[in-house]
Amino acid sequence: MFDRGWLRAGVLGLVTAALSTMPGFGQTLPQRTGPTILTITGLDPDAHPGGAVAFDLAMLKAMPQATIKTSSIWTEGPHSFSGVPMAALAEYLHVTDATVRLHAINDYSVDMPLSETEDDAPILAYEMDGAPMPVRDKGPIWIIYPYDAGAEYRSDTVYSRSVWQLDRIDILR
Numbered sequence: 001m002f003d004r005g006w007l008r009a010g011v012l013g014l015v016t017a018a019l020s021t022m023p024g025f026g027q028t029l030p031q032r033t034g035p036t037i038l039t040i041t042g043l044d045p046d047a048h049p050g051g052a053v054a055f056d057l058a059m060l061k062a063m064p065q066a067t068i069k070t071s072s073i074w075t076e077g078p079h080s081f082s083g084v085p086m087a088a089l090a091e092y093l094h095v096t097d098a099t100v101r102l103h104a105i106n107d108y109s110v111d112m113p114l115s116e117t118e119d120d121a122p123i124l125a126y127e128m129d130g131a132p133m134p135v136r137d138k139g140p141i142w143i144i145y146p147y148d149a150g151a152e153y154r155s156d157t158v159y160s161r162s163v164w165q166l167d168r169i170d171i172l173r
């Protein structure tokens with residue numbers, strides 16, 4: 001279902017994707033000082049103490065960013081969603097070829113094979129139209145795809161992976 005050539009064309013045409021490598025990326029992220037909004041578990045304990053990493057908002061903002069402007073079945077009209085591409089997060093964690101389990105605050109969870117992610121889709125959106133999303137508006141983190149860019153982004157699989165109130169990603173292996 002993810003034909004890369006087709007996807008790239010669709011994404012280029014219809015999505016405003018601003019993927020930029022921030023200075024410092026690939027080196028160490030800032031120390032966590034704020035509240036944890038995302039925890040990654042299932043990592044190699046030799047590389048990460050306890051096999052887990054906790055992120056605050058500032059750490060996410062120090063990673064590569066992308067913006068997807070799209071409508072969705074949950075929102076009215078097009079909105080601009082900004083955050084970290086899933087692929088960039090996986091790259092930062094040195095996780096390749098794995099399936100990740102996305103957990104929401106409400107105990108919803110779903111699996112996502114990283115092989116089915118693109119460079120700039122989906123994103124872990126933490127802002128809608130430049131403002132943080134409160135928990136009651138599907139925040140603080142919502143997995144967003146460019147739904148308007150093509151029918152493959154409007155499949156039930158993609159919808160099921162559009163997890164809102166995301167708070168944990170478990171690397172399955």
Ligand SMILES: Nc1nc2c(c(=O)[nH]1)N[C@H]1C(S)=C(S)[C@@H](COP(=O)(O)O)O[C@H]1N2
Pocket residue numbers: 074104105106108156159160161162163164165166
């Ligand atoms: N946090 C959270 N995200 C979620 C879900 C959920 O229950 N909780 N349901 C998923 C599923 S299975 C689908 S198909 C879509 C659409 O859910 P909706 O029909 O309730 O809007 O949201 C996805 N994201």
Ligand SMILES: [Mo]
Pocket residue numbers: 156159160
């Ligand atoms: Mo679903």
